[in-house]
Amino acid sequence: MNEFTAPSSTEGRRLFDLQAQYIADLTPLPNLAHAAVVRSPYAHARIRSIDSRAALALPGVMSVLTGREVQEWSRPFAVAAERPGRYYSCAIDKVRYVGEPVAVVVATNRYIAEDARDTIEVEYEPLPAVVDVEAAMQSSAPILHEELGTNVAIDRQLTYGDVAAVFSAADIVFSQRYVFPRYQSFPLETYGIIASWNPSAPQVSFWANFHGPYSMLAVLAGALRVPLSKLRVVTPPDVGGSFGNKIALYPYMALTALASRKAGRPVKWIEDRLESLSASSTGTDRVTELEVAARNDGQLLGLKMRLMDNVGAYIRAPEPGCLFRPIGNFMNAYKIEHLEVNALAVMTNVCPSGPNRGYACQQHYFPIERAIDELALRLGKDPATVRLRNLIQPQDIPYRTVTGGLYDSGDYPRATQRALELSNYWQLRQSTGAAGPSDASVWRGVGMAVAIDPSGSNMGYIDVSKKAAQRRPNLVRVGSAQTTRIYLDATGGITVELETAAHGQGQETTAASLVAQALGIASADVTVVAGMDTGSRPWSVSSGSYSSRFGAVGASSIVAAARQLQENLLQATAYFLECDASRLHVQAGRIVSLDDAQLGLSLKDVAARLHWSTGTLPSHLETATQVEGTFVASELDYPNELDQVNSSAVYAFTADVAVVEIDKETLDIRVTDYITVHDAGNILHPQIARGQFAGGLLHGLAGALYEELRYTETGDFLTGTLMDYLCPTVNEMPGNIVMDHIVLPTPQALTGAKGVGESTAQTAPIAIANAVADAVRHLGLEITELPLTPDKLWQQLGARLAGEPACT
Amino acid sequence: MQPQRRTIVTTAVNGTPVETLLDVRTTLADFLREEAGCTSVHLGCEHGVCGACTVLLDGLPVRSCLRLAVQAVGHEITTLEGVMQTERGKTIGRAFVEQFAMQCGFCTAGFALSLYHLLENAPEPITDQDIHETLGGHICRCTGYVSIVEAAKRLRDQRG
Incomplete structure (x- = not known):
């Protein structure tokens, strides 16, 4: 195999060596039984009775x-909400969503379990349901959790700066309502769990495609009423993607553990696709009411946002x-110091939500970035000009945002200019919308978006x-x-133990490369132990692979x-050669003297001596072959009394331009060109980073144009198959994709790297929406919600042509 | 509930004869994974859309989630396990690994088998459109397809 400058994929080699191990492939315990889950066909109903007699009579x-x-064996899952419902892994007396x-x-086996599932008679008393977030806030709405008397779980008011003053001093103030849809960047591998409840301990062992944050295990242990130390969770070496979806695996881990407790056997459950689409976890849909205050020269002064999740x-x-994950970067990359936020979390009769690649950023930036285009239009300026005017300048960095974020590094104008250049933006702008050739079959549009990542x-x-006042000062x-x-064996072999529960990010490849670089050896000489096991490897509640935290x-x-x-x-070599460690260095797998290149020992020699002569080693070398490196991100703080908090370790930046064509007859939307420029600091592996950018684009494109989890008004679920829930294939991807980056390393990480995993998933829905808006503005169409489909455009266009007010 | 009916399924998987007593309703995918040791066959949707479970039946790509094992009686089935015994399979593996044409790897075997079929059978020249049509039958959630298209074009260019 040819060696690239960067090593080829370790994970890929395992796959083609036919050694991959995904959760469904595992039978780690004897006597595994198989589970099937009975699920609610109703969005909201009381459970009157469950008759399992026919099921229990089936052989097997x-x-x-x-x-x-x-209810008897577990407690509701803990959550940071003022008015949470009582959330168990299974409905107790009421069902509250389909699935x-x-x-x-x-x-x-699974066949018999599914046969039996179909014989279970559940008697329901249907109740009125509510699926719309604004409807659910009305006093007349059906209440999901009667004991709360409301569907509003959280209603927080956050104020930064002097919002009233900037709004009264503004030249221009406008407001708009934006709707961000519910979609799920689902992984191709569904949830999979093997749970074994050991009655004598009690101890619960899991094999599951769980990847953190490991704080969810504390929530899980609490719900199962088991000490955290009595839970063991093994993540297999291969996990078939997540994009945040599998963070919400833990309720099903509880359910499978309780099923094992009941059955007295280890139980395996592999979710199917209908279950995944209807009842795993989805991105949060949001309605935003946004008010913008600005000056006539395009300077943004302040924002008021009402977020209804x-x-x-x-x-x-x-x-x-x-609502709160992006708090430090609420203002995106703009120098805006006055912000008012009303943050509402509302419960409705649909599947519970959770992280989805770019957690909250696309929801948060969509209204802001759409409104900047709107502001530019109102002022007769170009959207790029307005953005460039408001971007935080490189000399302002490190920059403390008014909400508490510490932007550690970056040159946002430079990255933005680069995206404009690479896309030929200024020239394209001359021929979009009505300015395009009248004989063309399409309207063209160009749009951009920037994002702090x-x-x-x-x-x-x-x-x-x-x-x-309600925060717990003692926690x-x-x-x-x-x-x-990392371990050094007696022959000089290096083994790195990954503790991050990777799931497709190429972390084994990157880990081997980082260690090889440090020791001057080849990546191929570093063995990486994949997967994760809380029973044998170090972890903390913040461990895992989420929030683009690996880099x-x-x-x-x-x-x-x-x-x-x-x-x-160095210390060992200094001891063995009786020289000064500070005059030694590591070079190409040898530890050699800076003064005499002939003086030195190979890695193999040092390793052999350390292992075979332990009885003679000085105390400082006794454990020299086993090291543990811990990295704790700096500058992170707890929310202060002004509700400011530095919510992320580092902040990357993305600037994107999308070009779309809309068929004049069918209103079919095609993204023809997509240009994305990143500042992700040092790039640890160019091909892996590129893969993350392209993958993020796929999910952003999906959210912009194709994927939506849809319910009827009464809560019936409409998108339970991949025939209804449209995932982009290669043929929907833009024909011309340009990925570029500038490198401004972060001082906050030893690697100098910032995140790459979520990036374009945040910007693509917005850049594409802005491009579509540019293409159809001359038709009087307004783009305030996603996904954008020919059908939705046609409804608006038809309404306009009929002289009625647009309703989309 | 109908009594379960079982039957002996005789087939050839990756060139090896397999004879197993199975429920007649056993899907080809479950048979391959559970009985024939072919865990490269992945189930992504179980309704024939995603393409992760693609195998070759007498050399033609099929979705193994949509077929019953009994439908394979008397036929030859090839999975990634079989393809990797061939030179072309190894070439495909090398291209994927070097181009990083996978991330989580769950969809990869399906793509590899459809590409194998294209490279084995398509008349010269294989066009970009041929590649897009072949890859368009599969869903990948990780790569954005960019690196998979690159690997496919490299394989097309190296085809001999």
């Missing part, structure tokens, strides 16, 4: 778990992250959901930490460990 069926045992678990059948039937961790979540941000949740262990936090812990091993090798 072992048990049926219902809400009765779930909610009602019972779990366990049988000798539809968190589904139960608000569950890590929600209300969609926050990476490495500071778990403390979540407490902004509470008023300062200050702050930080983001990761530990990595800055996870990889920095690998660098810390590699540097420690390097230091140990």
